[in-house]
Amino acid sequence: xxxxxxxxxxxxxxxxxxxxxxxxxxxxxxxxxxxxxxxxxxxxxxxxxxxxxxxxxxxxxxxxxxxxxxxxxxxxxxxxxxxxxxxxxxxxxxxxxxxxxxxxxxxxxxxxxxxxxxxxxxxxxxxxxxxxxxxxxxxxxxxxxxxxxxxxxxx
Numbered sequence: 001x002x003x004x005x006x007x008x009x010x011x012x013x014x015x016x017x018x019x020x021x022x023x024x025x026x027x028x029x030x031x032x033x034x035x036x037x038x039x040x041x042x043x044x045x046x047x048x049x050x051x052x053x054x055x056x057x058x059x060x061x062x063x064x065x066x067x068x069x070x071x072x073x074x075x076x077x078x079x080x081x082x083x084x085x086x087x088x089x090x091x092x093x094x095x096x097x098x099x100x101x102x103x104x105x106x107x108x109x110x111x112x113x114x115x116x117x118x119x120x121x122x123x124x125x126x127x128x129x130x131x132x133x134x135x136x137x138x139x140x141x142x143x144x145x146x147x148x149x150x151x152x153x154x155x
Contacts, residue, residue: 022155026101032148065108091155098151
């Protein structure tokens, strides 16, 4: 299949240069912290991978979200690139990809149920919350980690 792209070769070269520098970063960034100052990225990494030292089992959410969305995300990137090569706005297309991946990760966080929280963790959560009521769902306590998933686009 041959697709014609409108514009001069200089326009095409400029578009290619923009593509070389383009990035979409999704995850937990340095500015995201819990109320006590703890970096959310560190907590998210510990939850994703687990910690033998802290006796925290792995509760993968990030990797599985990326793996499950791989095909759709590749299509979104291809559409953004095709649009850019045709003279469109690359950043807008990559923003859509970033938003989708954020949603995929947040959805996966809410789906994690195993392994269940230990009774010690449940009691600690209850002690921190008013009226002793707290979520017994893994990865969901204050909602800060869920809300901190974000993206950045450089295009």
